[in-house]
Amino acid sequence: MNRNFKIVFMGTPAFAVPSLEMLIREGYNLAAVITQPDRKAGRGHKLTPPPVKAVAEGAGVPVYQFEKIRVPEGVALLKELAPDVMITAAFGHILTEEILEIPKYGCINVHASLLPKLRGAAPIQWAIINGEKETGITTMYTALALDAGDILEQESMGIPEDMTAGQLYDKLSVLGAEVLKRTLEKLADGTLERKPQNEADATYFPMFKRGFGEIDFTKTGEEIRNFVRGTNPAPEAYMMYHDEKIKVYRVEAHEYSGQEPCGTVLYADGKRGLGIRCADGLVSIEELKRCGARCMDARDCLCGRPLEAGYVFQKRENSII
Template structure:
């Protein structure tokens, strides 16, 4: 089996974990592509991506073009003479000329079992939809959005109480060995590409803060999934007495009360029970503006009057 010369393209923590797996393998990462540094924190200081930081630790050349559509960027990439390009949550579109540049093309590590969730937020959308299974697909990239031939799949469960953060970490656990297995098979010419069934595809569009607002006219079970899908970002939000409240943890109860949706039914150490169109949502952990996230019991110790029964969330 030959050692592949690989360009790695990725940006967030999910990508850096897969880069580390490649660095620990027999294959050679000859260059890293990542998004330009972004301002972060209160001081809005320019910060490198997790992938850039890891590459710097290993003295790997880092390229940060704003686009790969320019002739200059394409020539620079071609000069690296890579066998393969591995793309993991990079954030830039690869034009056809780039897809065709490495001898073996470009492959992508995608955080769902394709073709179920194509697009930018497969982890969150799977939880929001109530899926019970997810995984990672290694695919050969083409000009479409996550439409390329599938090379290898690694499955994992979605537990009933999973947040997006927890599923993200589980997908890293299954994704890293799957990527190395795929690279080894590519180096040995042992993979059999599988076409996707486009009729089974759903689009996992980006998360937005506007979507984070809870609608109490929905069933409690749907709100529970929304809260878990939006944790850790952008975090579900509701209002009480014109005060914005971020909801970090809740559970759906089957019992319905007949109260108007959004009505606070009870508030005690077990949580805040709020009427929904179907069932009741019990909030367990929440956060007021300017404060840290805390349990309902902690909040009631200082803000009990705020959560009197009969009040209306909106």
């Protein structure tokens, strides 16, 4: 098998862009790119193409868009394209057995974790929320079970203590392209090996549901700090002050031996900032965004819009941490 095998690439968000750019740069035979439809975005709700579409069109690669690729029209297109290999990266569609049987050499997925850990749709955010010290990229053969296919190549990277999910997303997207390149080179020269996943080591975390993001101050300071990092920039951590949603982008954990209930505002002023009691001490809110304002340092924000000392933040029953 040589590098002229025909590829259909499937991906949608910015995470998939470095992988697509690598395929274009390395001169692989890209028959088509398949992505999700354009969506309304921004304050003006302007119809905006997925990042993958913009890159593909710029390189002259045919682009097809489907709400669901498994519809008859999508399956028919794939059969007509007759790819040797399909590649998926953050595609967001479920592939059926009929689709997986189309490519001669299978479907390769670029997944942002060290499988079998962190299966699911949000492995980057959950790695940080869970306090993982390392994560990485896995290329795998796609199977019908979610993220359960045979492992092809893996590469790990450490997670710095102050790294946010957005920063990790950017790093892993580039690493994903590097691991995919190595995978395809081995596929081309016949040295690619596959290794079944150990189901006993598998962990799965779901995509975020509506309402996810409210901070639970009954958690430890470190758990809260990881939660805020893992939801930055999306879906965003927040806390409810009366009826106002205050978004939180950075916190620090500190020792404190007081006996106030968890969630109690210990101080809230322009000099010290905002300190809130948690399970094992206090957390200082360093960056926040109040309704109608921009993200800013808590001290600057509180100079003009103070919070009530003694107020108790209580996580609502219908929200999820």
